[in-house]
Amino acid sequence: MIELLQEYWRPFFYSDGQQITGLAMTFWLLSASLLIGFIVSIPLSIARVSPRFYVRWPVQFYTYLFRGTPLYIQLLICYTGIYSLAAIRAQPVLDAFFRDAMNCTILAFALNTCAYTTEIFAGAIRNIAHGEVEAAKAYGLSGWKLYAFVIMPSALRRSLPYYSNEVILMLHSTTVAFTATVPDILKVARDANSATFLTFQSFGIAALIYLAVTFALVGLFRIAERHWLAFLGPTH
Amino acid sequence: MFDTLLGVLGLSAFSLKGFGPLLLEGAWMTVKLSLSSLALSVLLGLIGASAKLSSLKLLRLPAQLYTTLIRGVPDLVLMLLIFYSLQTWLTLITASLGWEYIEINPFVAGVITLGFIYGAYFTETFRGAMLAVPRGQVEAATAYGLSRAQRFRFVMFPQMMRFALPGLGNNWMVILKATALVSIIGLADLVKAAQDAGKSTYQLFFFLVLAALTYLVITSLSNLVLRCLERHYAVGSREAVR
Numbered sequence: 001m002i003e004l005l006q007e008y009w010r011p012f013f014y015s016d017g018q019q020i021t022g023l024a025m026t027f028w029l030l031s032a033s034l035l036i037g038f039i040v041s042i043p044l045s046i047a048r049v050s051p052r053f054y055v056r057w058p059v060q061f062y063t064y065l066f067r068g069t070p071l072y073i074q075l076l077i078c079y080t081g082i083y084s085l086a087a088i089r090a091q092p093v094l095d096a097f098f099r100d101a102m103n104c105t106i107l108a109f110a111l112n113t114c115a116y117t118t119e120i121f122a123g124a125i126r127n128i129a130h131g132e133v134e135a136a137k138a139y140g141l142s143g144w145k146l147y148a149f150v151i152m153p154s155a156l157r158r159s160l161p162y163y164s165n166e167v168i169l170m171l172h173s174t175t176v177a178f179t180a181t182v183p184d185i186l187k188v189a190r191d192a193n194s195a196t197f198l199t200f201q202s203f204g205i206a207a208l209i210y211l212a213v214t215f216a217l218v219g220l221f222r223i224a225e226r227h228w229l230a231f232l233g234p235t236h
Numbered sequence: 237m238f239d240t241l242l243g244v245l246g247l248s249a250f251s252l253k254g255f256g257p258l259l260l261e262g263a264w265m266t267v268k269l270s271l272s273s274l275a276l277s278v279l280l281g282l283i284g285a286s287a288k289l290s291s292l293k294l295l296r297l298p299a300q301l302y303t304t305l306i307r308g309v310p311d312l313v314l315m316l317l318i319f320y321s322l323q324t325w326l327t328l329i330t331a332s333l334g335w336e337y338i339e340i341n342p343f344v345a346g347v348i349t350l351g352f353i354y355g356a357y358f359t360e361t362f363r364g365a366m367l368a369v370p371r372g373q374v375e376a377a378t379a380y381g382l383s384r385a386q387r388f389r390f391v392m393f394p395q396m397m398r399f400a401l402p403g404l405g406n407n408w409m410v411i412l413k414a415t416a417l418v419s420i421i422g423l424a425d426l427v428k429a430a431q432d433a434g435k436s437t438y439q440l441f442f443f444l445v446l447a448a449l450t451y452l453v454i455t456s457l458s459n460l461v462l463r464c465l466e467r468h469y470a471v472g473s474r475e476a477v478r
Binding site: 074077199 | 313314317415440444452455
């Protein structure tokens with residue numbers, strides 16, 4: 001295991017000399033898809049709890065589609081499926097976008113995490129204490145101000161424990177990226193395995209890196225929860 | 237016959253081009269694999285949860301290690317790790333015992349791998365559910381002279397299932413969606429069938445979407461079944477009146 005690490009620690013962590021690989025690539029995939037998913041899911045979650053049928057329904061349909069199918073198939077559709085359509089290849093802009101494995105991977109990941117995040121935030125908005133909204137209304141807040149200053153800050157704080165779960169799940173989901181030739185940690189492990197035949201050691205190192213990142217993220221979220229959810233704790 | 241019908245309706249673009257049986261076989265493989273893995277992981281989960289709640293440190297510690305390690309590592313990494321190592325380990329064992337070379341059936345290896353991984357998730361689900369059953373229930377059962385097995389079968393299990401069902405349903409969905417990954421380790425499941433059909437007809441998009449829709453049908457059906465089960469195990473609880 002030590003020899004394997006001596007030979008492969010560079011690609012496992014940041015680069016194989018030509019491009020970003022391993023842990024750095026996994027981080028990039030994770031943060032790009034989470035950021036896009038987060039930004040898009042905020043308006044979508046507000047639409048998801050709308051009393052109007054025609055606003056709520058399209059969002060509900062989107063989350064149903066993306067939460068009901070495996071991410072691997074979504075990635076395959078984005079990466080190989082869409083590019084196999086002649087209509088897409090005929091459009092220069094779309095052709096350039098879907099030819100790049102990285103674009104397809106981040107698109108699939110962002111769409112997937114956005115669907116789950118939308119449901120998490122929508123659940124938090126739905127469960128918001130009535131008094132908070134009534135007090136805000138009594139202060140004369142309405143429309144977007146009600147959402148921007150009262151509902152969303154409260155809902156986002158309360159969904160932190162569920163959101164941290166989604167971040168960990170997303171970290172674990174980024175492993176399918178190697179099927180689209182993106183050189184993440186698992187891709188390096190597979191290359192190391194096929195070069196050295198040290199199967200257990202190659203995948204074992206990948207497992208240990210993922211384990212360390214998972215624990216680090218769990219720790220960070222615990223600190224964040226102590227900071228932003230302190231008001232929910234027992235009173236002193 | 238299905239193809240002629242589509243032709244008459246002017247929908248020949250949606251024809252399966254003779255890949256229908258292959259896709260059906262793949263879908264059946266996916267269902268079989270998920271159900272077998274579910275059974276194994278529920279069994280491991282029950283054992284793990286009992287070990288985690290045991291008063292013996294010797295049982296608690298390995299169970300704790302099992303759930304922490306397995307849930308901290310991505311399922312695909314574990315799948316590759318276990319799937320490829322199983323054969324190596326078995327060969328080592330058979331060689332050292334002087335037996336003949338045994339080749340593991342990929343389906344069995346897939347079930348063992350998935351079952352072992354999701355057993356850790358079920359351990360946590362069942363542990364929470366067992367803790368949610370009031371202590372007095374088991375104590376009363378002991379006072380009535382029920383044996384250990386009877387206590388579990390007639391008192392603990394029916395009551396903990398009510399608390400375990402939401403988590404159980406969640407885990408089932410995760411297992412079902414994780415089976416899409418077994419095509420990576422070479423099993424001929426729905427995804428593999430769709431890819432093969434798509435590549436040979438140059439209609440990859442169509443067949444992949446078809447596979448996704450099949451998954452959607454299975455997840456929607458399981459949702460229905462779960463709702464029925466929830467109603468069944470809610471018997472005797474006050475919330476059931478809602």
